[in-house]
Amino acid sequence: MRTCTCALLLLSLLACGCSALPGRKTVQLDQDWKFIREDVAGASDVTFDDSHWQRVDLPHTWNATDGAGGPQRIYRGPGWYRKHINLPADQLRNKVVCLWFGAAGSAAEVFVNGQSTGTHMGAFGAFCFDVTDKVRAGDNVIAVRATNARDPQIAPLSGDFNVCGGLYRDARLLLLDPISISTLDSASSGVYVEQTNVSDFSATLGVTTLVRNTQSTEQAGQVKTTLLDRDGREVASLSSDQKFAAHDTKRVNQMLKIANPHLWNGRPDPYLYTLRVQVDSDEVSVPIGLRSFNVDPQQGFILNGKPYDLHGVARHQEMAGKAWQITPADMQADIDVLRANRREE
Secondary structure (H helix, E strand, O other): OOOOOOEEEOHHHOOOOOOOOOEEEEOOOOOOOEEEOOOOOOOOOOOOOOOEEEEEEOOOOOOOOOOHHHOOOOOOOOEEEEEEEHHHHHHHHHOEEEEEEEEOEEEEEEEOOOOEEEEEEOOOOOOOEEEEOOOOEEEEEEEEEEEOOOOOOOOOOOOOOOOOOOOOEEEEEEEEEEEEOOOOOOOOOOEEEEEEEEOOEEEEEEEEEEEEEEEOOOEEEEEEEEEEEEEEEEEEOOOOOOOOOOOOOEEEEEEEEEOOOOOOOOOOOOOEEEEEEOOOEEEEEEOOOOEEOOOOOOEEEEEEEOOOOOOOOOOOOOOOOOOOOOOHHHHHHHHHHHOOOOOOO
């Protein structure tokens, strides 16, 4: 389960002179990027002139239309993105700043104020870098060199679909407290759930939380994990006091037991709980459906102890005229088509 769920920070709040509040803040970075589909020397420099570049919003790919002609016509090479963002000093005070990208096709190097923050290889995974030591109060420049050029170190090496280039999912700036749930484990939520012994009568949740202490001294804190039902009512909760070593990330393991759970039962009853983890003033929430499953040679797929009619489909993350730069609405449209045309046995 990979979710990075954060409290919303309005851009107007970021632009004001308010003091930073404790807890996690998120700034969406999807709007007003400058883009060029070629390699450009010096494009990571703060003073580089990108005024003649194309303005784009994320999600974006440079292969929105050329891939329709087949793999021999699609452009596979580098492209650059640049964006300015203003960060008031009060918003940065005592904050850890991380830069999160949903994906880049198919490799990327990220720069902040002319300094490389790291590279990511692979077209289908999110990535996140700590840029605390590179951002500053006032204007900041984010630059990304992405490329979908063929590379024997990056899968897929071949296939029956195009590998599009660009920042084709969203991007965020995360403002975190010095002690917080880590965002650096493959850009995940930092909260991992294993459910066992699930039945109509009970369920056990093993919860692992990655807690990061960026300070130079050991710190004490509390990790509180709560399961909420669909209406927001508390079902189970557990708190534990912890000590976090300096400049370290700690795995905190907790276990919740739930009596008489409402099981997730596929399309007839897709019931979801919310698991909320709080570390001091930081908070992450992930949705979770409680269920058991197995495969039987005679009965097929078994969900919650009963046969469930399960059909597989092949769906690619693309749409005509957009390729990979699809929105949640586009993805929902695909699901609606699959549901409307599913085969009835």
